[in-house]
Amino acid sequence: MAKRPVARVLPESRLPQLDRVFDYVVPDGMDAPVGCRVKVPIGRSAKLHTGFVLERLESSDFGGELSPIDQVLSPVSVLTDEVLESAKALAKRQAGGVADVLRLAIPPRAVRVEKKWLEATREAPIIPSPPAAPEAMSSADWERLSRPGEKTVWHLRHGVAGSTPHGYADIAALATEHLAHERSVILVVPDWRDISLMEQALLSHLQEEHLVVFSSELTPSEHYARHLQCLEGRPVVVLGSRHAVYAPVSQLGAIVVVSDGDDAHREPLAPYPHTRDVALIRAEQTGCSVVLAGWTPSIEAVRFIEMGYFGETRVSMSSRPRVFPTRLALHGSDDPAPGRLPSAAFAAAKEALRTGPVLVQVFRAGFAPGLVCTDCGARARCSECGGPLAQSDAGSPASCAWCQHLHARFHCAECRGGAVRPSGQGVGRTVTELGKAFPGVPVVRADGEHRLATVPGKPALVVATRGAEPVADGGYHAALLLDGAAMLQRSSLDVLEETLSGWEWAVSLLKHDAVAYLTDIDGPVATACAAGTGVSLLSDELRERTSLRLPPAVRIAAIEGPAAVVEELVRDVSTHDGVDSLGRSRLEGTAVREIVRMPYRIAPEVAELLRAAVVRDALSGRRGARLRVRMDDTRALDQLADGAL
């Protein structure tokens, strides 16, 4: 008989009732190491399920007879101990399943890639020498950032060198510092553009073999290849978007989350963990440091600092370019110039365009994001689903922003009018108008559909939606920040944070002596941005949320399902001290969603209760919509504000 003939297996299933371990017999001669993928029978089902071997045991405490493992899919231990422990902790925190977390952390197996990897012989890589500390950084800050175990909010430098933001160059230096001490580093950035920029920055310090890049464009098998690379045991620098935070590297020294306030760090798949939370859990598990890096801190980062949980690097404002809110200007006229620009901004752009590129940041994607009836001004809505109609390009037909239904012809539901006109402006229309306002100047468009990481340092108008701004070689010679008012009008909990960070990123892309113009907004946010005191505004916001008991001062859980089931569960959790409901909204059919809030202190207890209820509900065999729970979903809170019962 083989040593430890029992294998404890976790099925790769999204079903809450199957998210637990089952014991199996390992047949003689089968090699099923801990962490490998196996195929096992589950219940009376004819087909086999895949799962992970979590443990090997001498014997099982299961009363009945054990089934044998059918097959070892691959003997590679793709699930490491540390990732498993992190996944368990994360599942607990999010009131979700361990298997759900593992689905995010471990890519599906690719046979050919694996075969090649198993056959390859690898040489020990050269360890780089430590880099010099970035200029303008105190040695205390640098030591703090490089020391494992620390938690730090890193205020990045403004400006660019070539096509690399200074901030990204500094992060690359930090990664090199860790690697020089034979520690791995994970760099998690919001999106494709940041991966591309950061990869450039890293390659100026490191060899390609030190780097493992998880870009979103990878095929599944390439993704699996990167996963295997992390398992080789040598220290590496991992760079990628949110899934990279799970990379199974060894000797983890630091996880750097870049722009942790960016929406892209929220996982849209169950159990909806945020990159920042995954990083903190892995830090608990490994003792690595966590660095939240950006040009404006997230409101969560501000909370961490104020709690004393995180330290922060010294803020240096000396390198920050000037921000000029045209509406607050005391001198000059503010008559609109062509292309929706105040005259001061128009003149400055014209001047800057003589020598280099000018960034125009707009809020909305598409050509005309909102359409209204020409006759009565009512919002044009989709006849199929009631969603708002929009136009993505000049000349393209109107389509529904929700269901994508095309509306070649339009009939206003209010007045029977048959024509629409745009209200508000998207990139497309701004591009068209600026083209006319600045004749002879090339206009470059950058948005979700026209993706650009960099542009040359030559005169051009670069019109970009917020978040899609390319880096200009040598920095922009001016920036026009449009649509500030529209951004702040939105009724989301995150408006302040998103508005500030959107502007600050644009400011960071300027040449050191260039100016950013805030064109259509005044008030405290514009004033703070101009003065570079956005952080104190966030701090005020946090204080307000604390008194209102809103996230991130408290945690929330969205509970969805049939009204009766939700009601009972909410009643149940509300018996805990400090747990109460923020309101209920109706979903499709008879389902409802109720949001409860709770202090951090008792959130683990509540999460456990919620998870138990979900498992019970799934097991109950009741027909109809299942009970679902989603922790810390602030978007659900926004929706609640829009349509509470």
Next chain:
DNA sequence: AGCACGCCGACT
């Protein structure tokens, strides 16, 4: 999920 077991209606 997927499958079997089980307990009531119309049927060769």
Next chain:
DNA sequence: GTCGGCGTGCTC
């Protein structure tokens, strides 16, 4: 009498 409807329960 029994074939088969799908409500109920469990999966090592």
